[in-house]
Amino acid sequence: MGFIFGSINSSTSKFQGMNRLLFTLWWKKSIRSVAFSRSLIWSVVVAFFILYIFANLLLIAFGLPFILEENVKSGTPISFLNSKLIYFFLIEFIYRFFIQRMPILEMEHYLHLPIRRSQLINYLLIRSFISPLSLIVLILFLPFSIITIGGWAGVIWLMTIFTMSMVLHAMMLWFKQKFGDAVVGIFGIALLSFASFGAAYYGYYEIGILVAPFFEYATQSFIPALVSLIALAAFYYNALTYYKKNSYIESLSSGRKFQFRNNSLGILSRFGLAGEMANAEWKLIMRHKKSRNYFFISLLFLLYGIMFYDDPAINRGGPVNGFRVFAGIFLTGSFLIQYGQLFLSWNSSFFDFYMNRKYGVKALLEGKFILLSFISFVILLLTVPYIYYGWEILLINIVCLIFNLGITIHIFIYFTLWKPKPMDLTKGALFNYEGVGLAQFLLIIPLMIVPLIVYLPFSILMNAYAGLGALALVGVTGLIFRDTLLNISVNKIQKNKYDIASSFRQEL
Template sequence: MTFLQFIQLQFKSKIRSVSLGRDLIAGIFLLIVILLFLGYVVLISVSLPFIIRSFFAIDDPVGFINSYILFFFATEFLYRFFLQKLPVAELQHYLHLPIPRWKIVHFLLQRSFISLLNFIAILLLVPFTIVEVAGHYGALSAISWLGTIVFISWTVHWITLVFKRGIGDRVIGYMIMLSVYLLSFGAQYYGWYNIGEWVKPFFDLAITSPLPIGMAFLLFTGSYFGAFKYYRNRAYEEEIGDKGKNFVESSQIDFLSRFGTAGAFADMEWKLILRHKKSRSYLYISALFLLYALTFYPTFDLAESAVDRHFSLFVGLFITGSFLYNYGQFNLSWNSASFDYFLVQKNGIESIIQGKAILFIAISMICYLLSLPYVYFGLEILFIHTAAFIFNIGVGIPLLTFISFWKPKPMDINKSAMFNYEGIGAAQFLMVIPMIAIPYIIYLPFALTMGYESGLTVLTLFGLIGIILYRQITRFLINRLYKKRYGISSSFRQEI
């Protein structure tokens, strides 16, 4: 087998993948996102020489870039860490065939190299190189300078592959990444020490000497063979998949058992969340969403500005419902592998809906409590978050459950959540609109005419009505799921 044949197979597997092949909307959305992203990169790249000279008023743009290039690599490491992965699961399709193991590992590594991420450095810097470097120092210098940067950017590719495999999906990995990044930026910003300046001479030298590009090339090939060695030694079936597979931690949440069958389901769902890669990521993302308000509240003047107060409702809804929106958007899809089990179970449908509701309420409550310290930025936040929380509990949860019955898609919850469009259909794109629009439709007429307090009161009232009618609403949702069960279960079995 040749590399070309391997790539052809990989290409086939991409275009025939269950999630993309069957869902045109998700495919188109992905394409738009990629094009948009590329558009931004090109835009930045073309205007980069201009920005540096005119906007930052820098006389020596190349020197400027050289002293900040380290942060570009740090940023690259960050997004590569989240987006990049080596498809090691592919190994099991080939290990028993008469293809040498080293060859398969080379294939996999080289295939991972064919990625848009590896063109970003080139795309971003080519216009700058032509205008600034080639224009002032000549073509050879330009090649040497750009080549040095590109080879180092590609070295980051291989390092990330090894780092990510070594650290895995553990929280510690995310922590290390964030702290390294923040620390280096913070240090630069506050002027404690400037690591950007330390590496600047190396890139300055690239303009006059071929030594840096040679060293960068050696780094690139060296890290490739390092990564190769690392993966070659681990190319066994038992290394594929989650590392902590055999390690089971029992984490019964006692208070859930008070709610009978529904509580047992909530507890089961909690275990599902903790024990699968995708759901765990969504839990982390929900936690990160709690920090989302930090980008708004410090700049808001809640006591004076009505617009800021109106916008804070959006933040409040998002924060108290961060788990609800993130995890809940897939709602039944999380159970797509075992949905038939609930259908044959006595009261299975009831316990799915009630169990999920209990879990959503419990976690929204935790999010709400964790959001209270934001009151530091103004007492108004307490009212806003409380109203948003009660509304999310009373109206948000049933509304989300109702929408999620609309054509749910099956998904494999063992896969990573990054750039994974499994389970996403039209409902997931449109879901957030009513979740945000409806509270505003209720809130704004009152807030604009009688002040934001009355808007919040009405919103709270709606939430309370929803809580009071909990039984009736749940019954309605259960009946609705009963009606739709055949369609949903056959879509989960991928029969459509």
Template structure:
């Protein structure tokens, strides 16, 4: 049955229009995977020499073990941002003599082969061969690697479980995030040393290999929770699809995977590409990415407030500059938009995911600045979280007051159409509020607590993004007729 399900999944993927239209994209993604895979392989075979140079008086294996808990905490964060939910069209199988348990097991086992699970092996296995095997033997090294793989899968199943709980029981996910944040804060205040705990745990594993049973048990528990949750939600009455609203047109292959939201994003991308005003707005905002060249030097590097400002601007300027005119970009056809079977929630959700993508991309572009100091990397990560968890909803709030019509055929340089006092008022809280949040902690000389508070607010916004989007949609609904009237009257 497993082979049959795999065959069906393979045929569904290969025969889909998404696969056929996105062949070039798939080739590019394959090349990127090979590129980053090569980097990780090189790192894996040379990391023991690197650790010897950085920590000349310490055992490379012990240093590596000391960083494992930090790695798995970072892994949780990136999985929350990037990991997709494994899915299977279950309905066609429910009336067939196929056990529900088998269907659920297939969905869960399918997630094991995620790129996020395979990538760590590209540096863990070479490090095991080059450093752990010579010191402890092949048998113990294999058990050590098995423990790391088990913890990777534990992260996989834990994140899948809490992301599934996010819609129905967001407090569960919030509690999980609070626990992870608390552990990191305890480490910061030296109440709990993750480095010492990590060295002790994985070092003990090398001395007593039977302890591999602990991570294996954790995987089994996480798998069981996922299994029970999925099994309880695969009844036909729970799989009924709500009456979906339709959006016409979708030619960008990979966006088709995201349904109506993907089609709305595609229409927005076409609007940007075909018109001068939105295109030039985004191009001009890209120059802010070079802010680091100006500010990442003395005397700015000694403080935090200026670096927070720079981080917010570099990661969020594209969102700020484009978002300040929402929904003015649709002003010429706003009346037609209101007549379509598109909910305001869908309209805002499409913009939310587009803003999230462009902000995350800007953050990735700024990562090389982290070579100038770890403080930059931490602050930019905090700025990213705050922008996509808080600032995006501030933009949606002020968008209900944007009644100025835009001429998209004109560029943004020296074009003041639609620009008014309300735009500057909107920009102030985007920057000033996080600085005000940080201020008392800066005065008390606990800057990292201030950064954790700003980042925590952003993380809360991400966790409750569905509820915040629903609230934004209700707020927008109250003003949609004022917006329509304003767009008709303004020129």
């Protein structure tokens, strides 16, 4: 109370006082966030997860000087690391794109108050630098700069690297605000990274070598540090002007720029009421930022196939083996896994709508089933190019699709109905844990184990194709009894409908 009402006279102290006030408010907002206060267990899990990541970072950081010392044969560890740094920054750019939060939405709460707009924007932008993301570079390279480089050279080198990371932050402030909603953003980044990593892998050209002298020079001179500081100032100024120009509420609201016009999937209408639900669900996916990103990310997941199929160790088990079956389940189910894990939560804002319709909940589930089948089938078609690694892959993937639609999907539906949580579709996608609960973590277990329980006994006792046959048989059985299996989940919803609806309405 005291400091809030302290008398403030001069304009400078008012300026500082305002910043302090805004900072206090930010702190309160963080500790009072809905996700935090709703469930203690959940925040413990998240905290543990973050600690785990930082422990890993520390391990890598302290291991780095010694690993490089032992393994780098040509040149010094320093020049080796310098030639690879650009890849680190590429990766940093990518994860920043997904994780870094845009500070600017908060503005709408203050725009009508007598706080200067430029002060508000400056404050929000500068505050955004305070983030665990800013620590990653420091943690990762601090031991290296002390142990391997050492002395002032190490300090200046680390300073340069750290400033580069801040440059990325400032760049992202602008980039994500401008392109974050557009598919162009995600795909542009994916393309950029595949191009550069691919080029380095196949040895066309190595961009790392091109920029290595800059970091090399940073161990001898403070000029690179100075250059990055100037770059930081430039990018910060760029973000600042961009935000000032776009600080009206209509430009702050997200998801507005991106609209599909005629995006009904006509084919779905053939399935009656459930088909209509599937159609509505498709529009839901395409018209909300969070679901849209889930959709495109699940398409990116398909590239995991390269990792699975390209690895000779995995292929030692013959053209049909357990790993490939797992890959098949994973690839053909990529959308099912991404989207299905938050099954009902997608509809949390509209759940009363379905409750109000005759057979509405059943139609909703059937609709989701139809849509998931449809998209999974399209995804199967997208995996066809993998027959480059052997035609058996197509066979495995077809069987896995049948199994996913016959069995996995029901497991998913049933498990996610355990305390579904509401979520806000208009908020960002990745690392937005709204709607995610313990059930989503446990889901991965049946997903991996159940198909193997079916496949392994037959493949071990007889042969791999018998295992596939068993998977197909179980899957087809699941498809035949689809209605019965679906009804189990419908009944479960009916039984808990008041609890689910009230938790979706966010009544405490």
